[in-house]
Amino acid sequence: MNQPIIRDPEFVQDADFLVVESTYGNRVHEDRMDSMGKLKEVIRKTWERRGNVVIPAFAVARTQDVVYDIATLAHRREIPPVKVFIDSPMAVSATEVFEKYRDEFDIETTALIEAGGDPFDFPGLQYVRTVEESRALNEVASGTVIISASGMCNFGRIKHHLKHNLWRPECTVLFVGFQARGTLGRRIQEGATKVRIFNEEVAVRATVESIDGYSAHADRDALLYWVKSLRTRPRRIFVVHGEEESSEEFAATLKQALDVWVGVPQRGNSVDLATGKTTVEATAWPGEGAGREQVTSLRATREELDRAYAALRKALEQRETLVGPGASPVSREDIARLTALMQKLAREDRTA
Helix, strand or coil: CCCCCECCCCCCCCCCEEEEECCECCCCCCCHHHHHHHHHHHHHHHHHCCCCEEEECCCCCHHHHHHHHHHHHHHCCCCCCCEEEEECHHHHHHHHHHHHCHHHECHHHHHHHHCCCCCCCCCCEEEECCHHHHHHHHHCCCCEEEEECCCCCCCCCHHHHHHHHCCCCCCEEEECCCCCCCCHHHHHHCCCCEEEECCEEEECCCEEEECCCCCCCCEHHHHHHHHHCCCCCCCEEEEECCCHHHHHHHHHHHHHHHCCEEECCCCCCCECCCCCCECCCECCCCCCCHHHHHHHHHHHHHHHHHHHHHHHHHHHHCCCCCCCCCCCHHHHHHHHHHHHHHHHHHHHHHHC
16 A cells, blocks of 8 residues: 555455454554655665665565656656666566556656656666676676565575675665565574575675565554454454564454454464354463463474574674584584474474
């Protein structure tokens, strides 16, 4: 909702059972204008340092939203004359689809085009399809904004661009989407000083920035507004697609605001929608019983596993030898502890 380019979606009117995501169920996004302002500052400061801006972005919608704001800033002459490369065959194809259906654009985009600021065709914007064109970007030292997939940096051409720019202090890596736990993007975003890309250790010396206003996932307030827009209250609401704390907090928000049954499904739960009978436990619901205790135990194990993993990462960053006869006692202990926790987690996860 309230995103540029395409019209806002129509609201669903009625639902007996509602499944709702919670990626940002415990957060509120930056204002749209604040996001554009931050994007402008990132581009300007990186230009002044004579570096490149590297933006990992999903190919559909996210890439186009970022390009829209760059086009707007360029049209207003609020940023230097950077070259903007969309380096993702899927993103290029998706942009062509957007261009094909211009009659579906919203008022903002139509007004920008009428003022001469076409978001998908402005000076400096280039679309990259071939591998050879993508590799050529590795030789460009400054003055570019490179938008490439995948958005969480685990796959795709973005890894090549990170490899060639992440170690350079004059460059900026700008995250404009959610970075899930365990991804390369999350490690960079959380402040790792070194990462491995294509089996090579790469120092993180570039400036790392994040803007969450571009997310295609609605934030807490937008999700709540959407659920409240239903004419009739659902009999049950299932909160999914979010990290545990986000899902739990949003479920509590819904319960307080709507006074309806709200559940956060766990692996192995099932719901009979025909009869309404469910084995899913309600979040923040009185009398939760032994099943809830099991989930709490599993959560504690995962938190302990996260701490052990963080200790291992720290050891790696300090260049400790983790294998072989020269391994330090601390590193050996961390490995043994991590292995034991993984085994425990696997056993409990099968019964959760």
